[in-house]
Amino acid sequence: MCRDINATKEKFYEYIKQLQGLDYTSNIVFWDASTGAPKSGVEARSNAIGVISGFYHHIMTDPDFNACIDSLAVTPDECDDLTNALIRHYQRERNRVAKIPAKEYEAFQAHITKSAAAWEDAKEACAYDQFKPYLEKSVEMMRQFAEYRGYSGHPYNLLIDDYEPGMTVEQLDVFFETVKARLVPLLKKIIDLPKPRTDFIAAAYPIEQQLHLSESLLDLIGFKRDHGLFKESVHPFTMGVDIEDVRLTTHFYENDLLSAMLSTVHEGGHGIYEQNVGKQLRGTPIATGASNAFHESQSRIYENNFFRHKAFISFLYPKLKETFKEQFKTVAEIDLYRAVNIVEPSLIRTEADELTYSLHILLRYELELALISGTLSVADLPKAWYDKMEQYLGVVPSNDGEGVLQDVHWSEALFGYFPTYALGSAYAAQLYHYMSKDLAVEPLLAEGNFEPxxxxxxxxxxxxxALYDPTVLIEKITGEPLNADYYCDYLEMKYTALYQL
Ligand SMILES: [Zn+2]
Structure with a gap:
């Protein structure tokens, strides 16, 4: 019996090695395409990706591989934590598509390609009607797929579980109700107060100096540049292809001092996560973050809780003043701190500040939940969007391009993804709270000492x-489940002091 299990495990890991090899290859192709490969090579690249995906699918549907998963799944006590996590991972991968009739799944993929193209045109033309039929079909398909796949409680539970394993509508409702009850009134208090000066942020900052600054920040926070790559791309992102090969990008704007620094530190947080997973997980899909939200908690804790902290600004300010003498001639430390933490309700989620960001997510969560529940029709979506923008953020879009059409997610039927952005900030605040019990975080930030x-x-x-589901991991670290109060407390304290409320 024991020998059988060992032989099955060996075979199981051999398949994983092949899957990981394919994954590695497609990641490198994606990296290459995003960081400077010529557009003219797109056809050869798509062919290569097509071939790799074909092989991947072939292994995922191999009866022998699936027999390994099934036989190991019934003996969890005889498998180690890593093997059990891998079994959960591949069961989830498989269940995502296996219960959907093959024809319908193919039709869905073809639909998504068309829907994404229709969304691009509709967004450009600010014409929701052009996109509406595609979104209607996506919602219908997602609801149908939930029926095929089976779920407990609400069908949305299944969708959120694809991105945040173990999370449920019940927990999300509590989370977003707290965010709404505490952060909307906080924003209302701030909204009409005088804005801090930001003129110096938009002065001219030579790209070469910004690059040097970004590299020093990565070194400071502990991203190992000798085990990674740092390049420029239009949309900053991070890709861990191995724990000793973690790649990240940023984007420089000459007339924006903050954009590149903030994205570098954000991506640096993702990168540090990827570089420090346990060596025993290497070469498996478990050698990454516990979930989307947990990954986001690591980027946000560096970007928001550390970088935007008053103590860290006191460390950064003299260095910036020294490097950019002219641009900082009349800038005091408090000006920098206020500018880094400006609150300004905006129409566009990706441009939102730290306080309003989660309100953009609250709105999207409520709307997609209503769509999946069937209590809101796709036709009524733009109106519902306007109403909630007004209610939560106090600003209203003048067209659908800067409203309901702004994000790519719904065009690709990525329902259930948005909440992970807000959960990431909340995990970050909870982790920061518990970190402060063990470490004197503020003095460390003031010294720029990120080592501890x-x-x-x-x-x-x-x-x-990704050995544990995020719901398990947060309890393991902090002794309690996700608690939105840490997040709201943090924002309330910070902005109350900053705006002297
Ligand atoms: Zn991120």
């Missing part, structure tokens, strides 16, 4: 990779 901070995160979060 990053080490704490390595030990508590990073080393586990």
């Amino acid at each position: 901070i990053t080490k704490w995160l390595n030990e508590k979060v990073h080393q586990y990779g």
Whole structure:
């Protein structure tokens, strides 16, 4: 019996090695395409990706591989944590498509390609009607697929579980109700107060100096550049192809001092996570973050909780003043701190500040939940969008391009994804709270000493990779489930002091 299990495990890991090899290859192609490969090579690239996906699908549907998964799944006590996590991973991968009739799944993929193209045109023309039939079909298909796949409670549970394993509508409702009850009134208090000066942020900052600054920030926070790559791309992103090969990008704007620094630190947080998962997880799909939201918690904790902190600004300010003497001639430390933390309700989610960001997500969560529940029709979606923007953020779009059509997610039927952005900030605040019990975080930030901070995160979060579901991991680290109060407390304290409310 024991020998059988060992032989099955060996075979199982051999398949994983092949899947990982394919994954590695398609990741490198994607990296190459995003960081400077000529557009003219697109056809050869698509062919290569097509071939790789074909092989991937072939292994995923191989009866022998599936027999390995099934036989190991019934003996969890005889498998180690990693093998059990891998079984859960591949069962989830398989269940995502296996229960959907093959023809319908193919039709869905063809639909998504068309829907994405229709969305691009509709967004450009600010014409929701052009996109509406595609979105109607996507919602209908997602509801149908939920029936095929089976779910407990609400069909949306299944969708959120694809991105945030273990999360439910019940928990999300509590989370977003707290965010709404506490952050909407906080924003209302701030909205009409005088805005801080931001003129100096838009002065001219030579790209070469910005690059140097970004590299120093990565070194400071503990991203190992000798085990990674740092390049420029239109949309900053991070890609961990191996724990000793983690790649990230940023984007420089000459007339924006903050954009590149903030994205570099954000992506650096993702990168540090990827570089510090346990070595025993290497070469498996478990060698990554616990979930989308947990990954986002690591980028946001560096970007928001650390970089935007008053103590860290006191460390950064003299360095910026020294480097950019002219641009900082009349800029005081408090001006920099206020500009970094400006609150300005905007129409576009990706441009939102730290306080209003989660309100953009609240709105999307409520709307997609209503769409999937069938209580809101796709035809009524733009109106519902306007109403909620007014209610939560106090600003109203003048057209659908800067309203309901702004994000790519719904065009690709990625329902259930948005909440992970807000959950990421909330996990970050909860982790920061518990980190402060072990470390004197503020004095460390004021010295620019990230070593103990990053080490704490390595030990508590990073080393586990995706061994545990996020709901399990947050309890393991903090002794309690996700609690939105830490997040709301943090924002209330910060902005109350900043705006002297
Ligand atoms: Zn991110």
